[in-house]
Amino acid sequence: MPPSSNSPFPRLLPWLLLIGGAIGLLAAGVLTVEKIALLRDPSYVPSCSINPVLSCGSVMTKPQAEVFGFPNPLLGLAGFAVVTTVGAALLAGAAFRRWFWIGLxxxxxxxxxxVHWLIFQSLYRIQALCPYCMAVWAVTIPIFWYVTLHNLNRFTRYHPIPLALWAVAVLSLITEQFWSYWKTLL
Structure with a gap:
C-alpha cells in the first residue's frame, strides 16, 4: 500500500522513516564502535559517558546490553537500515504490497x-542513561506510531498527542528516577 493522497501521511511517513531511520542507524553505529573499543580495552571510557547518570559505559557493560548474546546495537544497525531504506524507497515512488507493510x-x-524494556532496564535496573540509546528511543516510538497509523489507515488531526504524552511520560520517569542527581546540578 503506497502512501497516496488517501493514505494518512502521504508526505510525513516517508520522511519520518528516512530521517528517523538514519538517526537510529547513526546512533546504533556509534554504539557499535564504542562497544568494540570497550571490548578491546576494558578501561576505555566511551565518549557518551558524561557523568554518573549519562553513562554509556555503565549501560554497555551490563547483561541487558547483549540480550541475544551479541551487542544490542547490531539489531539497530539491521533494523534502522531497513527503515531508512523503506523511507528512501517511498520517497522515490515505491509502492509496497500489504504483506510488506505487515512485515514492517x-x-x-x-x-x-x-525499546520499552530497555527504558525500564536503564531506569530501574542499571540506573544510568545512554544518550545514544535515548536517541534510539526517541525515533523508535514515532516510527512505530506512524507505521501503525498507516497500516490501520486511520488519520486523526490529533496524531501528535500520543507521541507528546509518551515523551512527557518518559521524561517524567527520568526526572523522578534521577532527581537526587539532577537537583545537585541546580
Missing part, C-alpha cells in the same frame, strides 16, 4: 517493545 509493522512493533 511486526518489525517496528518488536522494536518498540524492546
Amino acid at each position: 509493522q511486526v518489525g517496528v512493533t518488536l522494536g518498540a517493545v524492546f
Whole structure:
C-alpha cells in the first residue's frame, strides 16, 4: 500500500522513516564502535559517558546490553537500515504490497517493545542513561506510531498527542528516577 493522497501521511511517513531511520542507524553505529573499543580495552571510557547518570559505559557493560548474546546495537544497525531504506524507497515512488507493510509493522512493533524494556532496564535496573540509546528511543516510538497509523489507515488531526504524552511520560520517569542527581546540578 503506497502512501497516496488517501493514505494518512502521504508526505510525513516517508520522511519520518528516512530521517528517523538514519538517526537510529547513526546512533546504533556509534554504539557499535564504542562497544568494540570497550571490548578491546576494558578501561576505555566511551565518549557518551558524561557523568554518573549519562553513562554509556555503565549501560554497555551490563547483561541487558547483549540480550541475544551479541551487542544490542547490531539489531539497530539491521533494523534502522531497513527503515531508512523503506523511507528512501517511498520517497522515490515505491509502492509496497500489504504483506510488506505487515512485515514492517511486526518489525517496528518488536522494536518498540524492546525499546520499552530497555527504558525500564536503564531506569530501574542499571540506573544510568545512554544518550545514544535515548536517541534510539526517541525515533523508535514515532516510527512505530506512524507505521501503525498507516497500516490501520486511520488519520486523526490529533496524531501528535500520543507521541507528546509518551515523551512527557518518559521524561517524567527520568526526572523522578534521577532527581537526587539532577537537583545537585541546580
